[in-house]
Amino acid sequence: MADPKKLFIKTYGCQMNVYDSERMAEAMGGAGYVTTETPDDADMILLNTCHIREKAAEKVYSELGRFKGLKAEKPDLKIGVAGCVAQAEGEEIMRRQPLVDLVVGPQAYHRLPEMEEKARGGAKALDTDFPEEDKFEKLKGRGKAKRAPAAFLTVQEGCDKFCAFCVVPYTRGAEVSRPAERVLNEARDLVERGVREITLLGQNVNAYHGDGPKGGTWSLADLIWELDKVDGLERIRFTTSHPNDMQDDLIAAHGECSKLMPYLHLPVQSGSDKILKRMNRSHTAESYLRLIERIRAARPDILISGDFIVGFPEETEEDFQDTMALIEEVKYGQAFSFKYSTRPGTPAAERPLVDDAEASDRLYRLQALITQQQQEIQQSMVGREVSVMFERKGRLEGQMVGKSEYLHAVHVANADVNVGDIRAVRIVESSANSLGGVLV
Numbered sequence: 001m002a003d004p005k006k007l008f009i010k011t012y013g014c015q016m017n018v019y020d021s022e023r024m025a026e027a028m029g030g031a032g033y034v035t036t037e038t039p040d041d042a043d044m045i046l047l048n049t050c051h052i053r054e055k056a057a058e059k060v061y062s063e064l065g066r067f068k069g070l071k072a073e074k075p076d077l078k079i080g081v082a083g084c085v086a087q088a089e090g091e092e093i094m095r096r097q098p099l100v101d102l103v104v105g106p107q108a109y110h111r112l113p114e115m116e117e118k119a120r121g122g123a124k125a126l127d128t129d130f131p132e133e134d135k136f137e138k139l140k141g142r143g144k145a146k147r148a149p150a151a152f153l154t155v156q157e158g159c160d161k162f163c164a165f166c167v168v169p170y171t172r173g174a175e176v177s178r179p180a181e182r183v184l185n186e187a188r189d190l191v192e193r194g195v196r197e198i199t200l201l202g203q204n205v206n207a208y209h210g211d212g213p214k215g216g217t218w219s220l221a222d223l224i225w226e227l228d229k230v231d232g233l234e235r236i237r238f239t240t241s242h243p244n245d246m247q248d249d250l251i252a253a254h255g256e257c258s259k260l261m262p263y264l265h266l267p268v269q270s271g272s273d274k275i276l277k278r279m280n281r282s283h284t285a286e287s288y289l290r291l292i293e294r295i296r297a298a299r300p301d302i303l304i305s306g307d308f309i310v311g312f313p314e315e316t317e318e319d320f321q322d323t324m325a326l327i328e329e330v331k332y333g334q335a336f337s338f339k340y341s342t343r344p345g346t347p348a349a350e351r352p353l354v355d356d357a358e359a360s361d362r363l364y365r366l367q368a369l370i371t372q373q374q375q376e377i378q379q380s381m382v383g384r385e386v387s388v389m390f391e392r393k394g395r396l397e398g399q400m401v402g403k404s405e406y407l408h409a410v411h412v413a414n415a416d417v418n419v420g421d422i423r424a425v426r427i428v429e430s431s432a433n434s435l436g437g438v439l440v
Ligand code: SAH
Pocket: 052, 053, 165, 166, 167, 168, 203, 204, 240, 241, 242, 267, 269, 307, 308, 309, 338, 339, 340, 341, 342, 343
């Protein structure tokens, strides 16, 4: 038998892309490919891209340029672009970078093996359809190989919210939920392969409304409660949620379902009602704060994480101060913050920009506040006992690293544990981005 061909995939963007990359690698496995860690010995290179901000999208072109030499040495090398830049700029990619053989959008990647064959034949292959068929159904079942203890599982894709700044509704298409039975089967498969923690993924995961196994529609909470019954699955997480889809049953699950981890990523973007309105977020700062109160009433120790955009068109210093006030009130354990980036084709793209230096200064101030809150929460963990699922060896001899229920990275020296073990750990120190502890 011929040696298997080698596939190198580089993944940008969100967790959904991480999941998609795994599925693409598996799909190509059926076409005789194994994955490789370096582009140098690859027969095919696939960039799974992100279009969310200008910088992310531009990175693709510079990255592609770097493969010129490789392609000259190895004319058989096939180069593909997948993901959200592929969806948004498919034909332009082909024009701007002639070394690209194949472009595949996030809803069409089940067709990747046929496209590879077409590219092998010397033709260019482009597929950025939003096909009627369910790509997950068309993809072959997942392999049985043992895998790492934490896994992602996409349950919902796309978005109908159309925030004025965001490309996701255009790159991922309309909101679609996978049927509950298929999600449950995939989860059970993952658990058989050694997975103990599953993070359910969706652009608006809490808008999940999949067909139930016996008719009716299931909410995300219904799905979580069913997963709660799966022996061997110890931890459930979900991301990313939209404030307007945070239903009562999901809030209640945070208080009642012991496998559901006390961590919630709930982006708000801004604390100014004027800006929220212009962003088309359809919630206010106040409604967000009241929602956080209800979630904390259900699960007092829950760690809240968020996303913020500063310098959205026409944001004033006063609007920014409203965002800082909201942050002061919520007290975030973690947050991602970005300077507004104009995305062609989105409603906000036409509006007057905030001065760039001013926007940078706001980002700096916001990040300083978030860092301070993050450090305070990490410090408050010192002396406490947390539960850690170990995921890998640390850099130091004998050290193991895992995640607490609050998603803090925790390292333990001389830990006599295996990857996948979940153990009680007493936190003894807090450093910039992680905690240190000892086994209890
Ligand atoms: N579906 C998720 C977010 C998806 S994008 C949600 O609704 O919360 C992830 C984050 O990128 C967003 O929360 C937002 O903070 C940021 N983002 C999206 N578009 C952006 C843009 N044009 N400029 C800057 N940041 C942006």
